[in-house]
Amino acid sequence: MNNSVSSAGRLLWAGLRALLVMTVVCGVIYPLVVTGIAQAAFGNKANGSEIKENGKVVGSSLIGQTYNLPLKKGEETPAPDLKWFQPRPSNGLGSNSVNTQYTLILSGATNRSGDNADLIKWVTDAKAAVVKDNSVNGYTVKPSDVPADAVTSSGSGLDPAISPQYAKIQIHRIAALNHLTVDQVDKLVADHTSGRLLGFMSEPTVNVLELNVALRELTQK
Amino acid sequence: MSPVLAGVLQFLALAVALGLAYRPLGDYMAGVYSSTKHLRVEKWIYKAIGADPTTEMRWPAYLRGVLAFSFVSVLFLYLLQRVQGSLPGSLGFSSIDPDQAFNTAASFVSNTNWQSYYGEQAMGHVVQTGGLAVQNFLSASVGIAVAVALVRGFARSRTGELGNFWADLVRGTVRILIPIAAIAAVVLVACGAIQNFSGIHDVGQFLNEHSLGGSQQWNGGAVASQEAIKELGTNGGGYFNANSAHPFENPSGFSNLFEIFLILVIPFALTRTFGRMVGSIKQGYAILATMVTIWVGFTALMMWTEFHHGGPAFDIAGGAMEGKENRFGIAGSSIFSVATTLTSTGAVNSFHSSFTGFGGGITMLGMQLGEIAPGGTGSGLYGMLIMAIIAVFIAGLMVGRTPEYLGKKIGTRQIKFAACYILITPALVLCFTAAAMALPTPGNSMTNSGAHGFSEILYAYTSGANNNGSAFAGLNADTQWFNTTIGLAMLLGRFLPMVFVLALAGSLAEQKPVPETAGTLRTEKPLFSGLLVGTILIVAGLTYFPALALGPLAEGLAS
Numbered sequence: 001m002n003n004s005v006s007s008a009g010r011l012l013w014a015g016l017r018a019l020l021v022m023t024v025v026c027g028v029i030y031p032l033v034v035t036g037i038a039q040a041a042f043g044n045k046a047n048g049s050e051i052k053e054n055g056k057v058v059g060s061s062l063i064g065q066t067y068n069l070p071l072k073k074g075e076e077t078p079a080p081d082l083k084w085f086q087p088r089p090s091n092g093l094g095s096n097s098v099n100t101q102y103t104l105i106l107s108g109a110t111n112r113s114g115d116n117a118d119l120i121k122w123v124t125d126a127k128a129a130v131v132k133d134n135s136v137n138g139y140t141v142k143p144s145d146v147p148a149d150a151v152t153s154s155g156s157g158l159d160p161a162i163s164p165q166y167a168k169i170q171i172h173r174i175a176a177l178n179h180l181t182v183d184q185v186d187k188l189v190a191d192h193t194s195g196r197l198l199g200f201m202s203e204p205t206v207n208v209l210e211l212n213v214a215l216r217e218l219t220q221k
Numbered sequence: 222m223s224p225v226l227a228g229v230l231q232f233l234a235l236a237v238a239l240g241l242a243y244r245p246l247g248d249y250m251a252g253v254y255s256s257t258k259h260l261r262v263e264k265w266i267y268k269a270i271g272a273d274p275t276t277e278m279r280w281p282a283y284l285r286g287v288l289a290f291s292f293v294s295v296l297f298l299y300l301l302q303r304v305q306g307s308l309p310g311s312l313g314f315s316s317i318d319p320d321q322a323f324n325t326a327a328s329f330v331s332n333t334n335w336q337s338y339y340g341e342q343a344m345g346h347v348v349q350t351g352g353l354a355v356q357n358f359l360s361a362s363v364g365i366a367v368a369v370a371l372v373r374g375f376a377r378s379r380t381g382e383l384g385n386f387w388a389d390l391v392r393g394t395v396r397i398l399i400p401i402a403a404i405a406a407v408v409l410v411a412c413g414a415i416q417n418f419s420g421i422h423d424v425g426q427f428l429n430e431h432s433l434g435g436s437q438q439w440n441g442g443a444v445a446s447q448e449a450i451k452e453l454g455t456n457g458g459g460y461f462n463a464n465s466a467h468p469f470e471n472p473s474g475f476s477n478l479f480e481i482f483l484i485l486v487i488p489f490a491l492t493r494t495f496g497r498m499v500g501s502i503k504q505g506y507a508i509l510a511t512m513v514t515i516w517v518g519f520t521a522l523m524m525w526t527e528f529h530h531g532g533p534a535f536d537i538a539g540g541a542m543e544g545k546e547n548r549f550g551i552a553g554s555s556i557f558s559v560a561t562t563l564t565s566t567g568a569v570n571s572f573h574s575s576f577t578g579f580g581g582g583i584t585m586l587g588m589q590l591g592e593i594a595p596g597g598t599g600s601g602l603y604g605m606l607i608m609a610i611i612a613v614f615i616a617g618l619m620v621g622r623t624p625e626y627l628g629k630k631i632g633t634r635q636i637k638f639a640a641c642y643i644l645i646t647p648a649l650v651l652c653f654t655a656a657a658m659a660l661p662t663p664g665n666s667m668t669n670s671g672a673h674g675f676s677e678i679l680y681a682y683t684s685g686a687n688n689n690g691s692a693f694a695g696l697n698a699d700t701q702w703f704n705t706t707i708g709l710a711m712l713l714g715r716f717l718p719m720v721f722v723l724a725l726a727g728s729l730a731e732q733k734p735v736p737e738t739a740g741t742l743r744t745e746k747p748l749f750s751g752l753l754v755g756t757i758l759i760v761a762g763l764t765y766f767p768a769l770a771l772g773p774l775a776e777g778l779a780s
Contacts, residue, residue, distance in 0.1 A: 011286070012289050012292070012293055013271075014270055014271055014289070014387075015286075015289040015290040015293040015294075016297070017269055017270050018266075018272075018290060018390070018391075019290065019293050019294055019297055019359075020269075021266050021269040022266070022358070022359055022391075023351060023352075023355045025266070026358040026399065026450075027350055027351040027352070027354060027355040028351065030399055030446060031354070031446045031447075034403055034416060034443070034445065034446040035417065035418065038406075038407065038410040038416035038417075039416070039417065041407070041411075042410045045410055045415075046415055046416040046417055047419070047441075048415050048439060048469070050424065057425040058425050058426060058427045059424060059426055060439075062413055062468035062472050063439075063468055063469075064468075065426055065427055065428075067428055088547070094462075097342070098314075098339075099312075099314045099342055099343070102342070102421050103438055104341055104342050104421065104438050104440070105437065105438070106339050106341060107341065107463035107466075107467050108694075109463070109466070109544040109572035109694065110543065110544065111544070111572055111669075111694045111695035112534070112574070112575060112668070112669060112695065113532070113575065113578070113581075113669045113695075113776065114530075114531070114532020114535050114541070114543075114575070114577055114578065114776075115533055115534070115776065115780060116668075116669050116673070119575075120533050120534045120537065123534050123538045123543075127537065127538070146539070147539065147540070148530075148535075148538040148539045148540030148541070149542045149547050151537075151538045152538050152543040152545075153543060153544070154466070154544070154545065154547065155463055155466030155545055155554075155569070155570065156461075156463035156466040156467045156546065157463065158468055159468075159547050159548075160468055161547040161548055162547060163547055196222070196227060196474070197474055200234070201227075201231060201475050201478060202474020202475065202549070202553070203227070203474065203547060203548060203549070203552075203553070209427060213427070
């Protein structure tokens with residue numbers, strides 16, 4: 001009995017030493033070496049692909065933002081600032097619930113199923129809003145023109161991109177509200193549309209932040 | 222180009238890349254586990270452990286090594302989270318509560334990476350990088366070690382010796398996982414994944430005047446280095462809550478395919494390692510063919526159901542884009558979701574709960590097959606070899622002769638071990654699910670109601686007991702009930718099967734080889750691969766059909 005207790009003890013001691021030495025290898029040396037290479041070779045990307053406008057950081061090209069009007073009294077959620085290209089909905093984003101010294105945005109999805117009543121309502125309302133907001137000056141958006149990404153929340157809630165179709169139906173609205181011609185905005189969208197890598201990887205997308213930065217530059221000219 | 226065609230091309234590109242890596246990596250791994258040489262760094266590590274890497278272990282000793290190391294790992298990871306509040310480098314985050322700390326420790330040591338916490342607001346640099354990411358390496362390495370021990374059981378005769386656990390653990394980590402992960406991490410950074418040690422910091426926004434305090438707050442972190450091993454070791458625990466859907470973890474369509482490649486590359490290549498070590502490459506190809514058949518079939522079904530987008534909300538939206546990122550689209554999300562649930566990864570680039578009813582069912586069935594096509598690092602291979610034993614047994618029953626596999630007799634003892642192995646996980650999944658449904662409070666955690674609510678709980682225990690870690694994440698799993706029961710399911714679902722695998726390995730290694738005769742079932746032929754696919758589908762189907770009928774099948778048929 002004593003013998004087996006002491007041999008179990010020896011084994012656990014070996015296990016602990018193995019864990020500690022492997023922690024140094026995998027948990028200290030490995031991440032530090034990778035960080036060193038990453039910072040030296042891809043500094044901007046390793047630090048979050050920040051975008052600057054006139055020397056001021058306005059966000060990351062990878063992280064979606066909201067483009068809303070200030071919250072008015074009596075509103076629960078702020079209304080979108082329709083002057084700017086609008087991103088996808090993000091109903092799954094959360095806010096900090098622990099360690100509340102920070103105001104972190106928690107990435108996440110809605111996790112609602114296809115037959116969920118909330119989701120059906122969100123999608124229906126979003127579709128109606130997209131049709132209404134984008135039908136301006138004789139240009140009418142048909143419900144069948146609205147692509148799925150315009151009315152659904154992404155997996156992270158931080159999707160930086162919209163589909164080219166969603167960008168396209170916003171063009172007339174953006175032109176009208178920013179006193180630009182439709183052709184000007186059309187060209188802007190075309191310049192900021194990325195196709196599939198090598199023709200098949202990824203989906204065609206339009207980066208909303210980059211597009212809005214370019215739009216602001218155009219309007220301030 | 223249509224999205225469907227682009228998706229098919231993505232899948233083909235992935236298959237070609239995996240095919241190119243198959244031989245060199247498989248042969249390399251066979252060399253690693255057969256070599257008698259020790260690298261200098263390995264000698265230092267053995268010295269620190271106080272272990273002699275040349276000592277051969279019989280199965281009980283090998284098992285004791287696995288269990289002792291894993292026990293210490295759970296304890297260490299638990300304590301690390303419990304004292305997080307007092308550790309420097311933790312961003313000022315507080316310590317994790319006992320039930321959640323137990324759940325997370327069990328989760329990462331068992332290669333599950335189920336997460337009932339939000340990464341960005343709960344875990345600081347020390348716990349993420351020095352605790353969780355370390356287990357990403359070590360749990361994967363333990364899995365491969367156990368698989369290699371079973372392969373040695375087939376390859377060796379009249380000995381009972383299965384190798385040295387410490388040597389297998391250290392070699393797998395130092396020679397296989399770290400080099401590939403380091404390269405992969407740099408590739409991911411080049412795509413845009415972040416890799417720094419800054420704290421939570423403010424970043425300017427486009428519309429400064431309107432946002433929360435005029436800025437947004439971001440976490441820094443060693444994300445790319447953790448992401449690489451998270452996929453490569455089929456772990457799956459995200460740095461951020463959104464996991465591989467988060468742009469900092471998975472920035473582009475290319476990084477998406479690259480991460481799927483990392484998930485699948487070791488599990489597939491291990492069949493080559495197996496073939497090499499048992500002395501017949503063709504035996505490895507037969508196992509590979511079985512895995513590939515299931516993988517291709519599941520991916521095709523998933524693409525079909527997701528593009529078809531059945532479900533009221535998706536019909537209104539005009540596509541099943543809920544919970545999916547634009548840069549991946551339907552195809553990139555479908556390929557990823559199948560890869561992650563047919564292995565023990567559980568990383569997600571899109572949220573399975575918002576897949577179509579059938580799509581959610583495919584992810585669940587993928588795990589319920591036992592995660593063997595190609596399965597987790599190591600666990601996929603040993604799980605598949607257990608199924609191969611069941612298959613030769615069934616074939617033996619048909620012709621009335623004692624079955625053999627790879628020159629070893631599959632007698633009563635071996636079949637008992639194999640049968641125990643395949644009963645453990647379903648028993649855990651179905652009993653815990655039934656208990657959770659029968660009790661009054663666990664149901665309060667559901668976000669969705671009806672069939673999908675049941676699916677959330679069935680998915681949770683399926684994912685836990687099979688060591689997957691993905692979720693129908695509407696379920697609020699941070700309750701004492703779920704933290705405790707899923708924690709137990711993960712530990713039992715990981716280590717009980719290992720007991721039977723190693724006992725089986727020991728019993729095989731003791732045997733003397735049986736000469737091949739005209740009556741021997743040719744297990745390197747397509748006929749056997751077909752038999753194996755059938756066996757796997759029938760065993761899982763018979764076990765889980767009633768439960769699946771109540772959840773995803775009911776939802777899918779109604780839409």
